[in-house]
Amino acid sequence: MTVPLPTTPAGPCVLTLATCHNRRACTLAALGDLHAQQLPEGALFAHAIVDDGSTDGTGDAVRAAYPDVTVIAGDGALFWAGGMRHGWQQHARHQAFDYLFVYNDDGRFEPDALACLLAAAPGPDVPAVVVGSFREMEGTATTYGARRRSSRWHPFKFGRIVEPDGTVQQAETLNMNGALIARAALERVGFLSEYFVHSNADFEYGLKLRKAGGQVLVAPRHIGRCAMNPASGIRPQDAPTLRAALKMLFDAKREPFGQRLKLYRQHGGWLWPLFWVVPYVTIWLYPFRRRARPGART
Secondary structure, three states, X not given: OOOOOOOOOOOOEEEEEEEEOOOHHHHHHHHHHHHOOOOOOOOEEEXXXXXXXXXXXXXXXXXXXXXXXXXXXXXXXXXXXHHHHHHHHHOHHHOOOOXXXXXXXXXXXXXXXXXXXXXXXXXXXXOEEEEXXXXXXXXXXXXXXXXXXXXXXXXXXXXXXOOOOOXXXXXXXXXXXXXXXXXXXXXXXXXXXXXXXXOOHHHHHHHHHHHOOOEEEEEEEEEEEOOXXXXXXXXXXXXXXXXXXXXXXXXXXXXXXXXXXXXXXXXXXXOHHHHHHHHHHHHHHHHHHHHHOOOOOO
């Protein structure tokens, strides 16, 4: 895959891409922030968004408020990873740009967010992604950004968020709540892997890019605010029944069986079968663990 060079050499050419579903107010607010960016001199920006079957009028509202935004229709069953790939296949890969800015529409962006990311980027011909960090909506805690490994032995323990410190730092993988992907990175490893349905596609993108010799970089300061998804802290073992735990384990928005298998096989090292199978074995022990807790009903 080759992304054509931009036709205007005055400054960087950036294409933004997100996918949305029934969050009209959030989508319009995020697009409003992007249209109000303090851009570097000569920079060119174009915007595209996938409206995945919204029934709240999101697509029409975007067209009315921002006629310059390309709205790409989905069938309502794409989820996040599928929606982003749909936008890439139907539109983005056919455009000329230096950088692809991918983001979630539930984030709010600082006026200089994109300028910050561009300043941290080593150039469109360097296979790198620059990750923007986000604070909670009210407060200072970092909710999303780049990640570093938090376990020496488990290949998928990346619990440590890299805190911005005023410098451009190296990381190992990322959340794509706001990230600037260089043209060279897309040429080297493509876009999000085909086997992902919803979550973890951004996480895997960082892994495959670094495996191919690319870089995951952290912008020197926070670029916006985004509330932590309340579902991210809920685990199958927290479910009240075994049936509910099994449903959560195989939920399309979490780690479907085939998706988890391919992820662990590709990036889990030689012990990947052991790491992969653990939740499918231990989930049957959850009811016994709950009954063994002090005060639990028998």
